[in-house]
Amino acid sequence: MTPLVLALRSSPQERLDLSPLVPHRLAGKTAAEISRLQLDTARDPVTVADIFRLRAGDAGHIRIEGATDRLDRIGQDMAGGEIVVEGDAGNQAGRAMRGGRLTVEGNAGHWTASAMRGGHIEVAGSAGDRLGGPLAGETAGMRGGVVVVRGDVGARAGDRLRRGTIIVEGRARDHAGSRMIAGTLVLRRGAGRLPGYLMRRGTIVLGESCDELSPTFVDCGAHDLVALRLMAAFVREHSAAAAAALRPPLRRLAGDMAVLGKGEIFAVME
């Protein structure tokens, strides 16, 4: 199947909103109609044709060539199909995504997978702050699907995570899994300060140590749990390296006792 290719002409002058360029919104549109779609975020109108050279193809498979971090909201509300980003993605890539597959071959910006509900996102490089997190005023972050980041992630990865799995092969910065409601966050190279800050429920796996653990997490001992085997089998499908972090026995830390305290951090034995 020949993909629909959007090749960037040059780096845009302003940040652009690429949310119209998702498979279900482009389905049935001609190349001319797609070319006229507006992507601007400032006063002057900017169309697809102004920014990209378009090569017609199957709208279910979109390829964005030469992408830069000024391209925001790639894959927003995506319901199916596939988008491959050759280069970097801006902020909110895969926001509120419901299905399909989004691959970023470079780095991704802040709020990647924000409020995602389903589907699969893979970032070959690193991702910015608040991976999967909610925007201001939203009560929950990611609610389903799988996110895999091969590099590092910024602060508050998995903020208010409600459901779904985030796998980070690198290291997370401070407050990973802050305010988690449920879901699973696997951090192969550990985290910065205070992982699980104010988490209510959910699971964080630290493959390596963190800079500082909150005193409001309590040690429940080292365990070889069946649930970790299930988790490892699932994670292995996406990242063999991250699955190794789930090798039992792991120390279970319950918290955050400053709030509900029904979350857990699994940490490697030291």
Place this chain on the structure above:
Amino acid sequence: MRSMMVRGIRIDDTFAEAFPMRATAVVITADSMRWARQAALTMTGFATSVIGCGCEAGIDAELSSRQTPDRRPGVRALIFAVSTSELQKQLQNRVGQCVLTTAGTACYAGLVGEEALKLGSALRFFGDGWQISKRFAGKHYWRVPVMDGEFVCEATTGLTKNAVGGGNLLIMGRSAETTLAAAEAATKAISAVPDVITPFPGGIVRSGSKVGSKYKAPASTNEAYCPTLRGAVKTALDSDVGSVLEIVIDGLTETAVGDAMRAGLAAIVKLGPKRGALRVSAGNYGGKLGPHHFHLKDLLP
């Protein structure tokens, strides 16, 4: 009754009459096969007949660690009942009392069905608020804290309404010893057929029943097949038959029950009349009650 002679064994020209049932399956795993089997045997132990047990259940297959969700050895058990509500009740009680309680076990869906039955989503309340919900790859699990760690249980399992209960073989031999040998050979062969169980102890039942009784009971002994009453009642037995055993077969599909009866018949015929059965028949109610008819002549090896 007309019969066919197959390698010295008389095969009656009759059929087993079977009925539609509701069924489900669970996979039970543990740290060793011994404990997985123990949990499954306990769960399916008192489940020989829907008449007195509420359901019929048994072990379908033993699974290697490569075949189970948590990579531990396991057992697949099937449960059959006459209604969805009864099946739900039996599943919940039996897994709750026999699997949850067994050291080191976990329990998973063993069937993808048209509808779902509650499994972990009913048993999670044992966690008293400490239970943890986990979803991976479209599956939903409950983790319930217990004294040896956690009981992991999939939230639901599948239900099929296409199950068939009551496939059967009536095995008649010269003595109790040879009849049991034939029945054992048949149950061993049937155990290799997927998606079926033989719910009675060891897969064999000696107390074949008829519908009704002179007392207030739903079923009573089938005197026509009792060798000690051969001269006193209208018997179905020949003069050379000294013992009768029955194998009852429940399956997830009509095909599975037919395959199991075929495998059982083949094993009986292979054993031969000297060491095994002299005659094989099947139980039915004249064909007017059950929609599934398994004719022995169609199942011969």
